[in-house]
Amino acid sequence: MHALLGQLPVGLSIGAVLLLVALGLNFTFGQMGVVNMAHGEFLMAGAYTAFVLQAWFGAQSVLVGLPVAFVVVGLMGLALERGLIRHFYGRPLDTLLLTWGVSLILQQVARDVFGAPNVDVAAPGWLAGGVDAAGVRLHYSRLFILALAVLCVLAVGWYLARSRTGRQMRAVTQNRQLAACSGIDTARVDQITFFIGSGVAGVAGVALTLIGPIGPTLGSTYIVDAFLVVVVGGLGQLRGAVLAAAVLGLLNAYAEFWSDASLAKVVVFAVIIAFLQVRPQGLFVLRSRALT
Amino acid sequence: MTLTSPPAAGTAAPPPAAAPALPRWTGPAAFTAVLLLALVVVPAVAPPFQINLYARYLCYALAALGIALAWGKGGMLTLGQGVFFGIGGYAMAMHLKLTEAGPGGLPDFMVWSGVTEMPLLWAPFASPYVALPAVVLLPGLVAAVLGWSVFRQRVRGAYFAILNQALAAAFVILLIGQQGLTGGSNGLTDFPVLLGVDLNRPESQLGLYVAVVLAVAAVYLALRAFDRSRLGRLLVAVRDGEDRVRFLGYDPTVVKTLAYTLSAMVAGLAGALFVPVAGIISPALFGVVPSIELVIAVAIGGRYSLAGAVAGALLLNLARTSFSEQFADGWLYLQGALFIAVIVFAPRGIAGLAASGRELLSRLRTRRTAAPAAGAPAEGGTP
Numbered sequence: 001m002h003a004l005l006g007q008l009p010v011g012l013s014i015g016a017v018l019l020l021v022a023l024g025l026n027f028t029f030g031q032m033g034v035v036n037m038a039h040g041e042f043l044m045a046g047a048y049t050a051f052v053l054q055a056w057f058g059a060q061s062v063l064v065g066l067p068v069a070f071v072v073v074g075l076m077g078l079a080l081e082r083g084l085i086r087h088f089y090g091r092p093l094d095t096l097l098l099t100w101g102v103s104l105i106l107q108q109v110a111r112d113v114f115g116a117p118n119v120d121v122a123a124p125g126w127l128a129g130g131v132d133a134a135g136v137r138l139h140y141s142r143l144f145i146l147a148l149a150v151l152c153v154l155a156v157g158w159y160l161a162r163s164r165t166g167r168q169m170r171a172v173t174q175n176r177q178l179a180a181c182s183g184i185d186t187a188r189v190d191q192i193t194f195f196i197g198s199g200v201a202g203v204a205g206v207a208l209t210l211i212g213p214i215g216p217t218l219g220s221t222y223i224v225d226a227f228l229v230v231v232v233g234g235l236g237q238l239r240g241a242v243l244a245a246a247v248l249g250l251l252n253a254y255a256e257f258w259s260d261a262s263l264a265k266v267v268v269f270a271v272i273i274a275f276l277q278v279r280p281q282g283l284f285v286l287r288s289r290a291l292t
Numbered sequence: 293m294t295l296t297s298p299p300a301a302g303t304a305a306p307p308p309a310a311a312p313a314l315p316r317w318t319g320p321a322a323f324t325a326v327l328l329l330a331l332v333v334v335p336a337v338a339p340p341f342q343i344n345l346y347a348r349y350l351c352y353a354l355a356a357l358g359i360a361l362a363w364g365k366g367g368m369l370t371l372g373q374g375v376f377f378g379i380g381g382y383a384m385a386m387h388l389k390l391t392e393a394g395p396g397g398l399p400d401f402m403v404w405s406g407v408t409e410m411p412l413l414w415a416p417f418a419s420p421y422v423a424l425p426a427v428v429l430l431p432g433l434v435a436a437v438l439g440w441s442v443f444r445q446r447v448r449g450a451y452f453a454i455l456n457q458a459l460a461a462a463f464v465i466l467l468i469g470q471q472g473l474t475g476g477s478n479g480l481t482d483f484p485v486l487l488g489v490d491l492n493r494p495e496s497q498l499g500l501y502v503a504v505v506l507a508v509a510a511v512y513l514a515l516r517a518f519d520r521s522r523l524g525r526l527l528v529a530v531r532d533g534e535d536r537v538r539f540l541g542y543d544p545t546v547v548k549t550l551a552y553t554l555s556a557m558v559a560g561l562a563g564a565l566f567v568p569v570a571g572i573i574s575p576a577l578f579g580v581v582p583s584i585e586l587v588i589a590v591a592i593g594g595r596y597s598l599a600g601a602v603a604g605a606l607l608l609n610l611a612r613t614s615f616s617e618q619f620a621d622g623w624l625y626l627q628g629a630l631f632i633a634v635i636v637f638a639p640r641g642i643a644g645l646a647a648s649g650r651e652l653l654s655r656l657r658t659r660r661t662a663a664p665a666a667g668a669p670a671e672g673g674t675p
Contacts, residue, residue, distance in 0.1 A: 035450045084632070092450045093369045097591060098635045100584055104628035108621065220580070224461045227454045262469020265462040273441060273455070280445035 007253045013142040015249025016149040017211065020204035021222045022229035022241055023152055027197030028077075029227070030236030031173045032190060034085055035096040039226065040219025041106035042198050045073050046205020047214040048114060050121050059122045062206060066148075069202035077198020078191055086190065103219065110216040121209035141210040148207055152200060157238055159196075169193050173236055232272060234282030243283055323509075330505045340494050344569065345613065347501040351566040352586065353605035354508050358558030359590045360601035361515050365524065366551040367531030368448070372456035373559050373586055374578030375463045376431035380560030381573040382467075382474070383430055386414055387423030388483035388567065401480070405472040413473060420487060427564035428557040435556030439549040448534070457580055464579040479574025486568050497569075504565050508602065511558055515598055518554070527551050588627070592634050594643025603642055 021043060028036045036042075049072050050065035057064045080102060088095045123141055130139040159166040171179040172189045180186050208218065229248060233240030251271060255264035279285075335343060355377050362370045389399040398410060416422045438459070442452060468477045475481075489496050518524050529537050530544045537544050567573050576582075586605070593604020616623040638645055 029450075033450075035453070084636070087636070093453065094635050094639065096369070096450060096453060097584075097587065098632055101588075101628040101631035101635070104624050104631070108624040108628070112621065224454070224458050224580070228458055231451055231454055260469060262466045265465045269458055269462040272458070273438065276445055276447055276455075277441060280447050 004257075007257050008250070009138055009142070011250035011253030012246065013146060013249070014252050015246040016142075016146040017204075017208070017222075018225055018229050018249055019149045019242060019245035020145070020152060020207055021201070022226040022233075022245060023149075023156060024197040024199070024201035024204065025226055025230050026156070026233075026236060026238060026241050027169075027193050027200070029230050030241075031169055031193050031197075032089075033092055033235075034089075034194075035092050035099070035227075036080075036085070036197075037096055037100040037223065038080065038103040038106060038219075039099075039198075039201055040221075040223035041103045041110075042073050042077060042201035042219070043205040043208060043222060044110060044214065044216065044218040045069075045076060045106070046202030047121070047209050047218055048110065048205075049073070049202065050206045050209050051114070051119055051214065054121055059124045061121060062124055062127075062209060065206040065209075066203055069206045070199040071202075073202025073205065074195040074199030077201075078195045080198075081191060081194035085194070086187070089190075107216045107219070114216070116216060118213035118215035120213050123210050127210065145207050145210060148203070152203065153238065153242055156196075156200070160238065165189070165192050228272060230282075232275060232282055234284040237282065237284035240282055240284040327505070327509055331502060335498060335501065340497060343501045344497050347497075347504045347569040348566065349606050349609040350501075350504045350508050351562045351569060352589065352609055353602040354504070354511060354562035354565065355559045355586055356590050356593070356601040356605035357508070357511055357515055357598055358555035358562070359586055360593075360595060360598050361518070361558070362552050362555035363587065363590060364595035364597070364601070365519060365531065366527045366548060368548060368552055369450075369453040369587070370456055370552070370555060371453045371587060372458075372460035372463075372580075372583050373555070374580070374583035375460050376435060376556040376559035377563035377566070378463065378467070378573070378575070378578040379431045379434065379563065380427045381563030381567050381578070382480070383417065383423055383426045383560075384564035384567040385480040385483065385573045386417040387420060388486060389480055390414065390418040391485055392483065399480075400482075401475045401478070402472060407472045411473055424564075428560045431556040431560030431563075432553045436549060436553045439552040440545065443545045443548045443552075446534075457583070460578075460580045460583050464575045467575045475574075477575055479572060479577070480567075481572040481574070483568060483571060500565075500569050504569065507561065507565060511561070512598055512602065515554075515558075519598070523547060523550070585627075588631050590641075591639075592630070592641050594641030594646075596640060597643030600641050600643030600646075607642075 024042070025036070025039055028034045028039065046065075046069040049069040050061050053061040053065050053068060080099070084098055084102070085095055088098060127141045127144055130137050130143075132138070160170060161167075168179070168184050168189050169192070171182070171184060172186050172193075176186055179189075205218075208214065208222075225248070229241055229244045232248065233242075233244035248268065251268050252264055255267040259267065334346065338346065355373055358376075359370055359373055362368045362373075390397075393399050398407065399414075402411075417426070438455075442455060447455070467474045467479075470476070484490065484492060486496075489499075519527075526537065526542060526547050530542075530547055534544050563573070563578070566577075570577075585608070589605040589608040590601045591604070592608055593602065594600025612623060612627070615626060634641060640647070
């Protein structure tokens, strides 16, 4: 029983990481339908931002890194949108391949600049250790990630529901032509969406430095899982992403607990395929009259 | 909002216009010429190690043919084609390991990882009558089940691509994790005998090369026939307007599943041929990244063209070998840049460039012949 209960925080903590990683996709993929395979490399860029800041801020680089990475990686995303992606709206499969080319290049850049071996980002002292609750060890760093995920979701939720640009973004998602007719500058909305989506990836990347060492291939370990969260949660659905990340995290933890890490991945994949039989469009669906 | 955002999700460029008519004999003539080049000229001039290298590239080209069918003709971006390549490869490799171990014997790597009994999964592969059909039937089965369940629910476009990639990731992790059953990340290697033939002799390598060439040629002809059949037309129609096809009374699920299964079987065959040629099969050879590289090869060659896919796979691999020998790091930059350039500037790949070149030529030719016919003065008439 204890062991069973013990998997709960493990699962939730995996879920929090998945949520952070997928939150940016909720913008670029969910709102704009752009499959950005370089999203994983944006995570990596965020993580390396914290690594670079370490030279000035030492162990506090993680805290400083959160806002800095948001801006730095957000700008990278903006450049990608302006430079390449905007020419390919309506061609999601081409965008997918295109951004994969970009991700190859970014990985090699990271290898050339920071070296191929993994590097460590020191966690702040106050994140060391943890508390024991009900016989389960809760690491502070994991709790920090959980809190960060909650905070990010609240911020994104507020942005989408209350802020002017956030509401414009949703309008463009639901009906681009009508939004444009109503006087919304859709190109500008696209840029803001991409900036925020990429920026959130940067924040997630900083959080990933608390889990383990970072390297040029950091992104490729998370990218597939991140997209699965969006697929299961439903396109552009914040609550879907939250629920899907929690469920996938728990599923991962328990499947690993009962079998082993390698079988767990297959179990999760099979469950997702089975789930899509029931709800092919994910947990939550944005209803519209569009046919395809 | 349904699963595919904006229309024409599967199509990149406008579907290729009918290429200007060439004389009827050019197609077969070119095919025969290339086949003769591959079967007669190359073995005569290339040293044995290069023959082996070409045989490997041709295995990738074979898998690329399958992708051209599923992606180019069917609009299904199969980002996880390596899975089927791997299943075919492992089916073949398991058979070869069991032949090497002799009747009742365990493959060497199992002994090393402390396995004492023949695993149930391995036992049937001792017989070539099981292993050789399994090479294409197993990947076909996996693809049929996955394809049917996914297409039935109208999961398509980027969603399908992501699921494919997730499948590839899960498959590789599974193989690496089950060390005692699959050899882990080392994979399976060291296959001295195939169907009683010693694979280490140079003649058998040449024989394998010829077999691979013939396989590529046969699969090319078969897929071309499929493409020109009514079913093939339907597949293209599904790519360009799935809902319209549904409204006409066809079931897109069937035709999509069929094409996806066919492409998986081709990939399985490619993997099985790859095993004796390369002498190894391991997860690193067909994971997420190699799977995408196959798609790149098809994009470079021309996704709408079967011949283009073969050319793309050969060219990409040749370029990689010659380039990465000199600048190992530069290759990734070049590959990424090449890929971006192809998608941006030539979405129809080399085959598309060739087609527009032909079009240009024929337009010049018709202008030249048409001009006098129109009664315009041929020389010095225009101010």
